[in-house]
Amino acid sequence: MPRKVTSFDVARLAGVSQPTVSRALRNLPGTSPGTRERVLEAARELAYVTSDRGRSLSMRSTQRIAIVSEELTNPYYPELVEPLRRELAHRGYRTVLVADHADGNPVGLDALTDGSYDGVILTTTRRRSPLPRDLTERGVPHVLANRLLDQPEASCCGIDNAAGARQVSDLLAALGHERIGVIQGPVDTSTGKERAEGLAAGLRGRGIGVRRELTRQAPYTHDAGRAAAHELLRLGRPPTAIVCGNDVVALGVLSAARERGISVPVDLTVIGFDDIPMAGWPLVALTTVHCDLQALARMTVELLMDRLENPDRAPVERRIRPSLVLRGTHAAVRGDGRVPPPAAVS
Amino acid sequence: MPRKVTSFDVARLAGVSQPTVSRALRNLPGTSPGTRERVLEAARELAYVTSDRGRSLSMRSTQRIAIVSEELTNPYYPELVEPLRRELAHRGYRTVLVADHADGNPVGLDALTDGSYDGVILTTTRRRSPLPRDLTERGVPHVLANRLLDQPEASCCGIDNAAGARQVSDLLAALGHERIGVIQGPVDTSTGKERAEGLAAGLRGRGIGVRRELTRQAPYTHDAGRAAAHELLRLGRPPTAIVCGNDVVALGVLSAARERGISVPVDLTVIGFDDIPMAGWPLVALTTVHCDLQALARMTVELLMDRLENPDRAPVERRIRPSLVLRGTHAAVRGDGRVPPPAAVS
DNA sequence: GGCTTTTGTGTATACGTATACCTGTCAACA
DNA sequence: TGTTGACAGGTATACGTATACACAAAAGCC
Numbered sequence: 001m002p003r004k005v006t007s008f009d010v011a012r013l014a015g016v017s018q019p020t021v022s023r024a025l026r027n028l029p030g031t032s033p034g035t036r037e038r039v040l041e042a043a044r045e046l047a048y049v050t051s052d053r054g055r056s057l058s059m060r061s062t063q064r065i066a067i068v069s070e071e072l073t074n075p076y077y078p079e080l081v082e083p084l085r086r087e088l089a090h091r092g093y094r095t096v097l098v099a100d101h102a103d104g105n106p107v108g109l110d111a112l113t114d115g116s117y118d119g120v121i122l123t124t125t126r127r128r129s130p131l132p133r134d135l136t137e138r139g140v141p142h143v144l145a146n147r148l149l150d151q152p153e154a155s156c157c158g159i160d161n162a163a164g165a166r167q168v169s170d171l172l173a174a175l176g177h178e179r180i181g182v183i184q185g186p187v188d189t190s191t192g193k194e195r196a197e198g199l200a201a202g203l204r205g206r207g208i209g210v211r212r213e214l215t216r217q218a219p220y221t222h223d224a225g226r227a228a229a230h231e232l233l234r235l236g237r238p239p240t241a242i243v244c245g246n247d248v249v250a251l252g253v254l255s256a257a258r259e260r261g262i263s264v265p266v267d268l269t270v271i272g273f274d275d276i277p278m279a280g281w282p283l284v285a286l287t288t289v290h291c292d293l294q295a296l297a298r299m300t301v302e303l304l305m306d307r308l309e310n311p312d313r314a315p316v317e318r319r320i321r322p323s324l325v326l327r328g329t330h331a332a333v334r335g336d337g338r339v340p341p342p343a344a345v346s
Numbered sequence: 347m348p349r350k351v352t353s354f355d356v357a358r359l360a361g362v363s364q365p366t367v368s369r370a371l372r373n374l375p376g377t378s379p380g381t382r383e384r385v386l387e388a389a390r391e392l393a394y395v396t397s398d399r400g401r402s403l404s405m406r407s408t409q410r411i412a413i414v415s416e417e418l419t420n421p422y423y424p425e426l427v428e429p430l431r432r433e434l435a436h437r438g439y440r441t442v443l444v445a446d447h448a449d450g451n452p453v454g455l456d457a458l459t460d461g462s463y464d465g466v467i468l469t470t471t472r473r474r475s476p477l478p479r480d481l482t483e484r485g486v487p488h489v490l491a492n493r494l495l496d497q498p499e500a501s502c503c504g505i506d507n508a509a510g511a512r513q514v515s516d517l518l519a520a521l522g523h524e525r526i527g528v529i530q531g532p533v534d535t536s537t538g539k540e541r542a543e544g545l546a547a548g549l550r551g552r553g554i555g556v557r558r559e560l561t562r563q564a565p566y567t568h569d570a571g572r573a574a575a576h577e578l579l580r581l582g583r584p585p586t587a588i589v590c591g592n593d594v595v596a597l598g599v600l601s602a603a604r605e606r607g608i609s610v611p612v613d614l615t616v617i618g619f620d621d622i623p624m625a626g627w628p629l630v631a632l633t634t635v636h637c638d639l640q641a642l643a644r645m646t647v648e649l650l651m652d653r654l655e656n657p658d659r660a661p662v663e664r665r666i667r668p669s670l671v672l673r674g675t676h677a678a679v680r681g682d683g684r685v686p687p688p689a690a691v692s
Numbered sequence: 693g694g695c696t697t698t699t700g701t702g703t704a705t706a707c708g709t710a711t712a713c714c715t716g717t718c719a720a721c722a
Numbered sequence: 723t724g725t726t727g728a729c730a731g732g733t734a735t736a737c738g739t740a741t742a743c744a745c746a747a748a749a750g751c752c
Contacts, residue, residue, distance in 0.1 A: 052460040054708030072424040114398040255628040282601040400738030
């Protein structure tokens with residue numbers, strides 16, 4: 001087993017000193033073309049790769065960004081992480097995913113502050129999470145993506161959830177729905193709170209009230225959405241439409257409807273939020289609110305770069321405007337007229 | 347902005363030398379209880395966190411394992427990564443996800459050999475990928491999970507795909523299907539090859555032939571499965587059952603069937619492979635082959651630990667046995683008798 | 693109470709790279 | 723031809739931790 005090859009080995013083979021190797025390999029000025037060529041040749045021959053540990057220690061920078069997220073089994077987050085990764089790679093940073101709740105314990109603050117990362121992107125932060133403040137105190141640059149804090153302690157980039165919810169309420173009003181069920185997300189998340197409040201406000205503006213007995217709260221999972229939907233659908237007078245905290249919950253509602261033999265959209269309208277790819281599959285054809293995660297990622301990374309360069313600047317907040325996507329799970333309330341056809345044959 | 351606090355700062359505050367701090371914080375023998383207490387107190391007061399860069403450089407070990415995988419937007423991989431992460435965390439390792447094809451280029455070999463990781467787990471390797479050999483040459487311990495190589499160059503842990511495919515063929519034969527469509531995975535993946543061959547062998551054993559005109563090949567995506575299914579379903583005599591390379595492809599087939607107004611399972615039986623969580627949703631209720639990814643992860647990590655401790659031992663191969671899961675997308679061929687009911691109401 | 697053995701802690705150094713600084717060479721210029 | 727300056731490349735050191743080794747003090751032994 002050959003010992004790991006270092007820049008000293010390359011230097012010896014090329015007949016130069018170690019710093020010259022460092023300069024030549026990075027194309028810094030102050031190296032003659034001939035020497036540079038000899039160094040490159042030697043490095044190639046030895047299959048030399050610069051040690052990330054040595055470089056990081058010496059440069060006081062790892063060129064790595066941590067993305068903190070709940071388990072990736074929620075299909076929304078890979079969709080958010082991928083454009084973030086791409087955007088960061090484009091700027092020369094590697095991305096590292098850090099699980100939010102490793103085996104039940106909250107995220108290890110130490111793991112984020114041990115110098116492994118130049119910055120942190122938080123994606124599943126709760127409204128009152130102490131994590132951003134902790135990171136600030138320890139001097140780790142960070143921004144929030146997707147979710148926001150109650151207090152503007154950090155720069156953040158989110159979706160304009162109120163605007164999205166308003167579009168949903170406009171659609172439901174236009175379709176004549178009045179008994180509207182709501183399965184909102186967790187209230188300790190900004191998305192859960194903003195979407196629920198935006199929907200209530202939008203419906204109120206159309207003269208429609210949201211009734212407490214038709215409202216449920218569920219974490220962002222299929223099973224929670226399914227369970228909540230069963231509760232609503234077995235009521236004496238079930239809702240004619242169910243608005244969900246996000247798409248995954250909406251998929252749970254569709255599962256519940258399937259189990260009860262309720263036809264969507266004929267007997268029940270279901271609306272999601274996020275527009276994950278699955279929502280666009282003909283099998284699902286979910287009417288939902290589309291969020292441009294490319295734009296969200298671009299803006300988030302921009303904000304992070306700003307934090308890295310100007311750590312003391314005041315935090316800012318940005319919003320991406322979403323748009324309604326009409327697919328196959330909405331229809332006018334029964335007896336009210338025509339029903340849109342299901343997805344067309346391609 | 348306070349300068350990053352080091353073990354020297356802690357040492358000064360505690361009135362000891364830097365090495366004593368190192369020893370005390372790690373509970374090494376050779377430190378008196380009184381001194382240890384003073385050091386811990388000082389570390390707490392300064393909110394000291396051991397620098398990962400310094401420790402890694404000094405210890406020649408990062409306690410990090412890289413998991414190389416295609417984009418996480420394929421729902422299978424988060425399901426595999428999560429138990430791997432858990433298993434590795436249990437043994438004191440952090441996990442880092444490395445994208446297989448960052449922006450189109452093959453995975454950066456340098457990124458895996460720059461000393462950032464103590465070992466590598468490859469999850470989406472092709473049958474003839476040069477990556478394992480390269481890693482061996484550069485002395486980076488590694489194992490394969492899920493997929494295998496043609497040449498046994500590395501330790502690996504996979505599913506017994508042939509056994510799973512045989513169970514599928516037994517089921518189809520029992521249901522009376524004879525015109526069987528196959529949408530197999532990429533032939534340059536071991537999973538694609540083994541499942542297709544296993545199915546053909548199993549059916550042949552039951553006196554059923556797999557016809558070339560009913561066979562398609564598709565990458566492991568929903569859209570590819572959907573397109574292939576449309577091809578098969580618009581044939582003059584379409585198949586009565588379609589066996590898919592994996593669940594995601596099967597979901598594409600279900601989408602295509604929905605688009606064409608074909609009823610599953612009455613008019614078409616669809617079989618997947620993997621049993622991703624989505625397959626169990628009542629909305630989908632996919633009949634498929636279940637793979638125990640917990641077991642796969644446990645075995646994989648075991649193999650990797652063995653590589654870390656005995657780098658020169660010969661590679662080994664392990665297989666996890668899968669099992670058929672009967673849900674709602676299979677039925678006896680039409681006109682043959684009774685049809686199993688769809689999923690029951692809960 | 694002299695001897696060895698153990699124990700606690702400090703000193704020196706390694707890990708692999710990057711960079712401030714210094715030196716020597718050579719071209720340009722008067 | 724002596725002076726200046728640019729430039730190539732070497733020397734020394736920093737980054738933050740871990741550990742081999744030295745050394746002094748304390749403890750055990752007769």
